[in-house]
Amino acid sequence: MSRQGFFRSARLALMAGGLATGIFASVPAGAQDADTIKIGAPLALTGGLADEGKKQDIVWKMWVEKVNDAGGLQVGDKKMKVELIEYDYQSEGQRAAQLAEKLITDDKVQFLFAPFGSGHTKIVAGVGERYQVPTIACVASSESVFDQSFSHLFGTLSPNGGMTTAMVKFFKQKFPDTKTIAVLGRDDVFPKSMAEGIAKAAEDGGLKVVYKELYPVGTMDHAAALSSIKAAKPDWIYVTGYTQDLILARKQMQDLGVTAPIVTMVTGPSYKEFTEGLGPLANGVTSSSWWHYATSYKGQGVWPTTADFYSDFKAKTGGDPDYVHGSCAAAGEVIADALKRAGTLDKAKVRDAIAATDIQTFYGPIKFGPNGMNLVRELPIIQVQDEAIKVLAPADIKNADMIAMPK
Amino acid sequence: MAIYLQTIANGLMLGALYACLAVGFSLVWGVLNVINMLHGSFIILGGYLTYFAWHYYGIHPIVMLPVVALLMFALGFVLQRGAINRVVSAPVLTTLTLTFGLDMILYNLMTYWFTATPRRITLDLGAANLGPVVLPVDRLLGTGLALLLTFLLYAVMRGSNIGRAIVAVRMDRTAAELMGIRTDRIYAITFGIGTLMAGAAGVVFALVFPITTNVSGTWLGKAFVVCVVGGLGSVPGALVGGLVLGLVESFAGFWFGPQNAITAGFVLMLVLLLTRPTGLMGVKGYE
Numbered sequence: 001m002s003r004q005g006f007f008r009s010a011r012l013a014l015m016a017g018g019l020a021t022g023i024f025a026s027v028p029a030g031a032q033d034a035d036t037i038k039i040g041a042p043l044a045l046t047g048g049l050a051d052e053g054k055k056q057d058i059v060w061k062m063w064v065e066k067v068n069d070a071g072g073l074q075v076g077d078k079k080m081k082v083e084l085i086e087y088d089y090q091s092e093g094q095r096a097a098q099l100a101e102k103l104i105t106d107d108k109v110q111f112l113f114a115p116f117g118s119g120h121t122k123i124v125a126g127v128g129e130r131y132q133v134p135t136i137a138c139v140a141s142s143e144s145v146f147d148q149s150f151s152h153l154f155g156t157l158s159p160n161g162g163m164t165t166a167m168v169k170f171f172k173q174k175f176p177d178t179k180t181i182a183v184l185g186r187d188d189v190f191p192k193s194m195a196e197g198i199a200k201a202a203e204d205g206g207l208k209v210v211y212k213e214l215y216p217v218g219t220m221d222h223a224a225a226l227s228s229i230k231a232a233k234p235d236w237i238y239v240t241g242y243t244q245d246l247i248l249a250r251k252q253m254q255d256l257g258v259t260a261p262i263v264t265m266v267t268g269p270s271y272k273e274f275t276e277g278l279g280p281l282a283n284g285v286t287s288s289s290w291w292h293y294a295t296s297y298k299g300q301g302v303w304p305t306t307a308d309f310y311s312d313f314k315a316k317t318g319g320d321p322d323y324v325h326g327s328c329a330a331a332g333e334v335i336a337d338a339l340k341r342a343g344t345l346d347k348a349k350v351r352d353a354i355a356a357t358d359i360q361t362f363y364g365p366i367k368f369g370p371n372g373m374n375l376v377r378e379l380p381i382i383q384v385q386d387e388a389i390k391v392l393a394p395a396d397i398k399n400a401d402m403i404a405m406p407k
Numbered sequence: 408m409a410i411y412l413q414t415i416a417n418g419l420m421l422g423a424l425y426a427c428l429a430v431g432f433s434l435v436w437g438v439l440n441v442i443n444m445l446h447g448s449f450i451i452l453g454g455y456l457t458y459f460a461w462h463y464y465g466i467h468p469i470v471m472l473p474v475v476a477l478l479m480f481a482l483g484f485v486l487q488r489g490a491i492n493r494v495v496s497a498p499v500l501t502t503l504t505l506t507f508g509l510d511m512i513l514y515n516l517m518t519y520w521f522t523a524t525p526r527r528i529t530l531d532l533g534a535a536n537l538g539p540v541v542l543p544v545d546r547l548l549g550t551g552l553a554l555l556l557t558f559l560l561y562a563v564m565r566g567s568n569i570g571r572a573i574v575a576v577r578m579d580r581t582a583a584e585l586m587g588i589r590t591d592r593i594y595a596i597t598f599g600i601g602t603l604m605a606g607a608a609g610v611v612f613a614l615v616f617p618i619t620t621n622v623s624g625t626w627l628g629k630a631f632v633v634c635v636v637g638g639l640g641s642v643p644g645a646l647v648g649g650l651v652l653g654l655v656e657s658f659a660g661f662w663f664g665p666q667n668a669i670t671a672g673f674v675l676m677l678v679l680l681l682t683r684p685t686g687l688m689g690v691k692g693y694e
Contacts, residue, residue: 224417227413243524254531277529
């Protein structure tokens with residue numbers, strides 16, 4: 001058992017008693033109205049994923065408020081209010097499963113919103129599947145989550161694959177001298193699949209992979225890996241991980257003099273915490289993202305355009321939304337649209353209606369493939385320039401030209 | 408050749424940071440027989456104090472070092488006096504559960520107040536070149552501070568009345584009491600010093616690592632390994648344990664890939680537990 005695992009288990013075991021109290025304390029009062037649509041969300045509001053969990057929390061509350069202000073969701077000939085029931089699963093996967101079960105059996109929710117990340121989404125989706133409750137995942141992009149033959153899991157992110165091949169092609173076109181790539185990935189569901197995906201796409205695209213290693217969760221020093229990468233002199237360095245890993249890796253690259261014309265970090269620059277934490281060191285780092293507020297999509301729902309969502313979000317929080325905000329807000333629209341088309345709350349009909357989703361939203365098109373994932377589309381390639389995010393591709397939404405990594 | 412020198416340098420710099428992280432934990436465990444689960448969160452708290460002083464008031468982390476040390480000493484002293492002393496002679500599981508519970512509170516309060524967003528002191532101090540070896544200045548500085556703090560603690564333990572009293576209590580509590588040592592007070596001072604060292608490590612770490620509550624468990628785990636490798640309760644033990652762990656992780660990362668670097672540290676710990684349960688420096692006991 002890993003060290004972190006040990007402490008997690010210890011925490012879990014010792015806090016099991018405390019948990020029960022927490023659950024009962026957070027049950028909303030007066031939630032038993034038959035005319036409401038209940039959506040349950042096990043959320044990481046504390047613990048390691050708290051920042052991500054809060055992003056989901058903000059936009060879902062914004063969405064519910066907008067929907068209810070407009071009278072509710074259309075189901076057949078009547079409008080029904082939406083109630084969001086959230087529990088904090090404290091970033092502990094097992095607890096997410098327990099709370100998902102409680103949401104379904106105790107709170108009788110009709111839908112689940114899955115929490116942040118491929119790993120925890122898989123856990124919650126398993127529970128949803130068992131009870132045949134449709135689960136909308138807005139922050140899971142690893143195909144390994146969607147290949148479980150779950151018939152009630154739907155994801156608004158497109159597969160990771162859409163991020164790798166296009167990126168190799170784009171960079172080779174911008175920097176034709178790119179011959180070699182070094183890949184360093186975090187050994188965790190999403191970052192690992194991205195690291196493996198890019199290595200394969202790079203090889204298919206004619207690049208040589210000169211270094212490819214994974215680092216375990218809990219790594220607090222990248223000096224050994226970066227020293228090896230430096231010796232391999234790659235043209236392109238590709239690092240995956242979560243914000244804290246990537247801030248550390250970028251800083252250590254600077255300290256150890258490790259650089260390349262192209263440095264990509266996934267998903268680093270998609271989050272403003274990355275640029276804030278790094279300051280000028282973030283400049284030049286490229287990445288890919290599922291959505292960016294600079295896009296201009298139009299569609300149905302409470303936010304007819306990307307600009308509407310952006311201005312609403314800005315007014316509410318003062319900050320800029322990232323792809324997590326966009327994708328999760330769009331998850332609500334999936335439910336709204338399916339209920340409108342189904343005209344009933346009948347479980348099977350609602351599920352089929354979700355599966356048949358084909359809509360345009362402020363977040364972009366949503367149409368689920370046979371595995372329940374949003375279909376592949378051209379995803380934005382972004383770069384930090386002057387500590388701000390610029391979109392390099394696809395051509396119709398680009399707002400800057402790619403620059404080489406500053407020395 | 409250059410890469411080997413670089414790997415040694417990486418390992419030594421990392422190892423000094425590990426030593427700094429573990430020495431307070433080792434002291435508290437050795438003297439009080441308390442496994443202080445709060446240690447990781449104390450380091451993070453020290454880091455946050457440093458970060459906020461720098462971010463909002465522009466105070467250089469080095470200047471904050473004595474301030475944070477003093478504040479953390481006071482926190483540790485009060486905590487020991489107010490809570491831990493009540494159960495300090497109970498079996499180790501009781502104190503472990505207590506510090507564990509306190510850690511839950513501190514950890515979650517910090518996540519609540521500061522969020523888990525990684526923050527970083529963007530004082531990028533650059534790097535020095537020693538022949539082919541690159542030495543990041545902030546790590547060098549961290550290494551220097553870590554060694555200085557560890558040495559100071561060692562000097563206090565050996566040279567001062569308080570230090571000798573702490574050592575006496577560690578050797579035999581009853582005998583120490585009979586000699587007129589107020590053990591309650593010594594316990595509180597020891598815990599205070601342990602907390603001080605954690606806070607000081609937090610200041611040093613704030614220069615090198617992004618600060619986030621996420622990593623408190625990771626730091627606590629490192630402290631465990633360093634103590635087992637080096638030997639419990641001994642200042643030189645923590646230093647040796649830290650340096651050895653840093654070197655082992657660095658070479659394992661280079662030879663077997665970063666995926667196996669952490670594993671190698673644990674393998675080392677297991678081997679030592681089997682062959683030398685007192686740790687590398689634990690034979691003579693404390694001092």
